[in-house]
Amino acid sequence: MAGRAGSQSGQPCERTRREATQRGPGRSSEGSKHMIRINVKDTGITVSGHAQRLPGASPGHNIICAGVSALTLTLIEGLREVAGIEIQESVRPGSTVISWPDLNEIGRALVRTYVLGLEGIRDSYGEITII
Numbered sequence: 001m002a003g004r005a006g007s008q009s010g011q012p013c014e015r016t017r018r019e020a021t022q023r024g025p026g027r028s029s030e031g032s033k034h035m036i037r038i039n040v041k042d043t044g045i046t047v048s049g050h051a052q053r054l055p056g057a058s059p060g061h062n063i064i065c066a067g068v069s070a071l072t073l074t075l076i077e078g079l080r081e082v083a084g085i086e087i088q089e090s091v092r093p094g095s096t097v098i099s100w101p102d103l104n105e106i107g108r109a110l111v112r113t114y115v116l117g118l119e120g121i122r123d124s125y126g127e128i129t130i131i
Contacts, residue, residue, distance in 0.1 A: 036068055038118055039131045040111065044099035047072055051127035067121045068128065072096050075114045083107035 039046045051064035076098060079085045083106040090097045103111065115130060122128035 035129060036064070036127060037129045037131070038068075040115060043101075044097065045072075045075075045111070045114075046098075047096040048094060050094055051125070054125070064121060064125050064127050068118065071114055071117045071121075072098075075110060078110045079107055083110055 036049045036051050051062060053062045076089050079087050083104055085100050085107045087098055087100045118128060118130055
């Protein structure tokens with residue numbers, strides 16, 4: 001997917017600032033080479049890395065990566081279409097960067113909802129660090 005890079009400034013996203021490193025039972029630790037890292041800041045979000053496939057899953061069928069990708073792409077569209085925010089994004093395999101100049105109330109709610117979805121995946125499967 002083609003992407004754009006952009007400027008960064010904005011308002012706080014209180015709930016999304018905290019580090020959440022809890023992982024599911026039997027999952028990789030932060031030292032693992034397989035980990036998705038999501039960094040949520042006042043001015044944007046960076047998603048990087050890949051999760052390990054679950055046992056028995058064939059290549060290309062990683063539900064953790066698919067879930068994070070679906071949430072992230074939905075956030076991009078929601079910020080534009082629902083919140084009416086002009087964002088910049090760069091989407092490439094293993095790396096997505098989203099930035100915005102400012103978030104309105106709807107934008108903050110979308111980002112909080114995005115983080116809730118990520119926490120649900122993390123709590124069920126591990127492999128995700130949210131900062």
